[in-house]
Amino acid sequence: MRDRSATRALVLGVLSLPFGLLAPFAIWSGTRSLVRIRASEGELKGANQALAGLLGGGLGLVALVAGAAYWLLSS
Amino acid sequence: VISRVLLVALVLAIAACTYPGVLIESAAVRLSSSRAATSQAAPGAMPWLHVEHPAQGAPYIADELGRMVLLHGAIPASLLEFGASATASPGPPTYPIGPAAYEGRCPDTLAGGLYPPLCQADLVQMASFGFNSLRLPLVWSLLEPERGHFNELYVERIAQIVDWARALGMYVIIDMHQNAYSAYVGAGPGVDLTTNSGAPAWATITDGMPSRELAKGKRETNPAAVEAFSNFWYNRDGIQAEYIDAIAHLAERFKNDSTVAGFSVFNEPQPGWNLPPGFEDLLLFPFYRRVIDAITGVGDGIPCWTGFFMPAPCGYPDPGIHDLHHLVFLDTGLAREITDFPTHLGMPLSSYANVVLSMHAYTHIYTFDALAGQTLEHATYPWGGYDQSYFFADREAKAMNAALFVAEFGDSPSQDPLILANQVLEEERHRVGFAFWVWKESGSGGWGMFDPPPAGASNAPSSGCLRADRERLLARIYPRAAGDPNLTYHYDSDTGAFTLSARGSAAGPATVVYIPPEARGAVAVAGAEQVTDVRPDGSRLVTATPSGGDFSITVAPAALVLSGCG
Numbered sequence: 308m309r310d311r312s313a314t315r316a317l318v319l320g321v322l323s324l325p326f327g328l329l330a331p332f333a334i335w336s337g338t339r340s341l342v343r344i345r346a347s348e349g350e351l352k353g354a355n356q357a358l359a360g361l362l363g364g365g366l367g368l369v370a371l372v373a374g375a376a377y378w379l380l381s382s
Numbered sequence: 383v384i385s386r387v388l389l390v391a392l393v394l395a396i397a398a399c400t401y402p403g404v405l406i407e408s409a410a411v412r413l414s415s416s417r418a419a420t421s422q423a424a425p426g427a428m429p430w431l432h433v434e435h436p437a438q439g440a441p442y443i444a445d446e447l448g449r450m451v452l453l454h455g456a457i458p459a460s461l462l463e464f465g466a467s468a469t470a471s472p473g474p475p476t477y478p479i480g481p482a483a484y485e486g487r488c489p490d491t492l493a494g495g496l497y498p499p500l501c502q503a504d505l506v507q508m509a510s511f512g513f514n515s516l517r518l519p520l521v522w523s524l525l526e527p528e529r530g531h532f533n534e535l536y537v538e539r540i541a542q543i544v545d546w547a548r549a550l551g552m553y554v555i556i557d558m559h560q561n562a563y564s565a566y567v568g569a570g571p572g573v574d575l576t577t578n579s580g581a582p583a584w585a586t587i588t589d590g591m592p593s594r595e596l597a598k599g600k601r602e603t604n605p606a607a608v609e610a611f612s613n614f615w616y617n618r619d620g621i622q623a624e625y626i627d628a629i630a631h632l633a634e635r636f637k638n639d640s641t642v643a644g645f646s647v648f649n650e651p652q653p654g655w656n657l658p659p660g661f662e663d664l665l666l667f668p669f670y671r672r673v674i675d676a677i678t679g680v681g682d683g684i685p686c687w688t689g690f691f692m693p694a695p696c697g698y699p700d701p702g703i704h705d706l707h708h709l710v711f712l713d714t715g716l717a718r719e720i721t722d723f724p725t726h727l728g729m730p731l732s733s734y735a736n737v738v739l740s741m742h743a744y745t746h747i748y749t750f751d752a753l754a755g756q757t758l759e760h761a762t763y764p765w766g767g768y769d770q771s772y773f774f775a776d777r778e779a780k781a782m783n784a785a786l787f788v789a790e791f792g793d794s795p796s797q798d799p800l801i802l803a804n805q806v807l808e809e810e811r812h813r814v815g816f817a818f819w820v821w822k823e824s825g826s827g828g829w830g831m832f833d834p835p836p837a838g839a840s841n842a843p844s845s846g847c848l849r850a851d852r853e854r855l856l857a858r859i860y861p862r863a864a865g866d867p868n869l870t871y872h873y874d875s876d877t878g879a880f881t882l883s884a885r886g887s888a889a890g891p892a893t894v895v896y897i898p899p900e901a902r903g904a905v906a907v908a909g910a911e912q913v914t915d916v917r918p919d920g921s922r923l924v925t926a927t928p929s930g931g932d933f934s935i936t937v938a939p940a941a942l943v944l945s946g947c948g
Binding site: 317320321324325326327355356358359362363366367369370371373374375377378381382 | 385386389390392393394396397400401402404405408660664727728729776777778780781
């Protein structure tokens with residue numbers, strides 16, 4: 308059975324790339340999903356989606372923080 | 383494993399086309415050495431303008447001596463083309479395109495026209511207010527009526543106006559103008575297209591969206607126009623690439639002409655169906671980077687196929703123009719005009735040095751408060767007053783490594799004592815030049831510097847009389863060129879008094895102050911050598927060469943001598 312949070316993490320992770328404010332939610336969903344999948348000992352699937360969502364969320368968050376920091380420092 | 387690799391690759395590919403990719407590209411642009419030509423104009427030609435980038439402080443528009451240049455001017459909208467009226471009858475007439483119709487004469491002002499024809503006498507009038515520039519709106523539909531075929535007669539008409547400006551020592555900002563995308567978004571119930579202008583019919587892709595105003599009287603809410611904008615930003619059928627080629631065509635024509643201050647790339651860009659800040663950071667500013675790539679050949683973007691959607695990091699092929707002199711004026715998205723607040727991250731978009739951020743200052747006219755129906759006296763937004771927009775614009779421009787310019791502001795004459803008076807004060811406070819919308823207007827809008835021409839008169843003049851408040855507020859004493867970019871100055875348009883304080887090294891670059899004929903007060907200069915040139919129209923040019931250290935230029939209060947109507 309696929310973990311629902313994994314799909315949610317993937318969607319949020321992809322969306323956080325153009326909309327950085329979604330990044331924390333993608334990271335939260337991805338992390339929670341990975342923990343649950345590992346704890347399920349093979350019963351839950353979707354680790355790839357959760358990981359991709361986590362990656363997207365991480366990149367989105369880095370971009371958001373870097374962009375905001377640049378704005379604050381350079382302006 | 384394959385599934386994992388594919389998913390990760392997909393996420394990385396999307397990241398490259400969105401904020402992470404844009405940030406990496408901006409960092410590369412910021413770290414690369416800025417590029418622009420440094421050669422001087424030919425003897426007798428107007429000095430080239432460029433953007434000076436001081437080690438400390440914000441970039442500013444400068445002349446060949448490195449002095450800060452303030453451009454003051456108006457916007458004549460006579461070269462535009464508009465759509466049909468709500469009853470599907472023909473829209474406002476278009477004046478002759480060929481320059482011959484304006485050689486030594488001026489076509490009659492046509493009944494039903496929104497704006498009178500632009501003639502040489504108009505530029506002489508502009509110069510008499512001390513305007514040293516004009517922003518000249520063009521329309522893509524007349525420049526490229528057929529795909530791939532430019533109307534050279536229209537280009538020569540532009541060149542004619544540039545020639546007139548050169549003779550008067552005025553700069554021209556060539557402005558690719560549009561309002562609600564195009565005059566060709568299609569007829570609809572009650573839809574009035576008489577103020578729509580922009581793209582030609584072949585570049586207006588509405589996908590069958592209905593043409594109607596979702597908010598009455600707001601042409602920008604027409605779904606057909608919104609769809610057409612979206613298709614432009616997505617480069618549907620290569621139309622964005624065609625637009626870039628059209629600007630490149632103008633750049634090729636004027637690349638050696640220093641009278642042309644630069645090119646204003648896209649007037650008041652609307653987002654289509656896209657939301658800020660992604661619209662500006664991922665669609666609009668990458669489009670601007672492509673335009674700069676095409677004009678200058680700096681090649682900041684990565685090579686991409688230009689016939690389809692170009693993701694944010696995509697640049698544009700070098701057509702070989704290599705215009706490294708002109709300023710490139712970049713409007714922020716329309717949402718910023720409504721919010722008076724940055725609607726983008728403000729990242730550097732090009733290594734080209736001569737980038738100018740163009741703000742449109744319409745506080746209390748198009749901001750939230752006005753859209754909500756609040757009156758000027760009881761407006762609850764912007765919270766920072768008139769200064770809010772300028773405060774943030776200064777920071778946006780600095781973050782983008784760009785100079786700042788007010789490319790548009792204006793109001794109804796009845797609002798001049800509040801809106802116009804405050805806007806010109808903000809422009810002084812932030813040391814930023816302006817272009818006033820609109821020069822003359824014969825339609826019902828009534829925002830022109832002059833009253834409309836008398837209705838129904840045969841051989842009607844191009845305007846009624848000069849509006850006194852406009853003359854009082856816009857014919858200003860101001861520094862045209864200043865050696866000290868951190869100077870402070872203030873003109874009191876009630877008393878005619880002027881004060882300027884600056885610093886300069888001994889025999890450093892002179893500061894030049896323009897005094898219009900309306901201001902009659904005595905000039906006093908301290909800490910600098912002064913030369914005052916009284917010109918035939920009664921205006922004065924004060925040139926102050928600093929002796930070293932602080933210096934000041936003052937004009938004593940004196941009753942203004944206004945020539946306009948009451």
